[in-house]
């Protein structure tokens with residue numbers, strides 16, 4: 365008899381390849397400023413459900429803040445623990461760190477305990493995974509979109525007519541860089557963003573070794589690119605783009621979690637990739653949209669205490685300390701080598 369699928373089975377138990385295969389997102393509508401759009405940009409109409417732990421959700425939180433959409437789109441954060449029922453909301457009496465970690469705040473959702481209920485409200489026959497981020501329309505009570513790359517793109521442009529000059533000007537997908545951005549997304553998504561998961565969730569040594577090797581080759585490629593980047597602090601020099609956001613959310617979790625929990629330990633960022641380390645710290649320390657949305661307790665607790673097949677005792681490793689180094693400080697070996 366085969367074992368029934370569980371929400372916490374990251375690799376299908378009958379899949380002999382041992383490979384983690386990410387499902388395709390199901391809700392793919394768009395908020396659009398085109399006349400007659402089903403979901404037009406409007407103040408206080410949309411809500412974002414996220415987890416601070418999740419790198420995909422983190423993309424959307426950064427874009428929301430960078431574009432000044434905090435005044436337009438509300439958000440709430442689920443409990444960091446992912447159990448058999450999927451993501452759950454905190455109860456009224458629970459106190460967890462971080463802003464907006466609250467029960468489901470939507471009118472009519474007073475009895476909702478889990479994110480899955482938001483999915484079933486939109487589609488009673490929904491049969492996919494109950495993932496964050498979820499962009500939700502409070503007016504029609506429907507999920508608009510649950511694919512972070514698309515939500516990022518929506519936030520980047522579709523509210524621009526409502527924004528002040530400064531935020532309208534923050535173009536995360538500028539015309540002149542579009543083909544470079546798309547090229548970077550292609551390999552970085554597969555080898556880095558998803559690569560850490562494919563390494564960590566692999567259930568055979570072969571699948572793990574193949575994916576972790578490819579991941580570190582790709583990190584070498586990022587490092588080489590950033591070493592050659594003399595024009596400015598961002599991936600493409602003076603212009604902050606989607607590529608910075610999408611790489612950051614994976615790399616900020618790298619040393620605190622992925623190195624040990626996902627066995628991505630050929631090197632770490634702080635001692636092995638100086639240009640990448642500087643690029644990442646610049647984003648964190650100089651731009652509040654990056655620092656304010658990075659919640660290390662949710663990040664560390666979620667992975668190490670939810671994935672019990674990887675860490676059965678749920679003991680969270682203390683280090684590395686600090687989670688992120690100050691801009692001008694290096695690990696002792698790097699500092700000594702510089703002298």
Ligand SMILES: N[C@@H](CCC(=O)N[C@@H](CS)C(=O)NCC(=O)O)C(=O)O
Nearest residue numbers: 418419420493494495496510511512
């Ligand atoms: N394609 C989705 C992936 C999102 C995703 O996988 N989110 C994870 C958290 S990091 C999740 O919610 N997983 C819950 C589950 O699979 O049950 C996106 O990029 O928006």
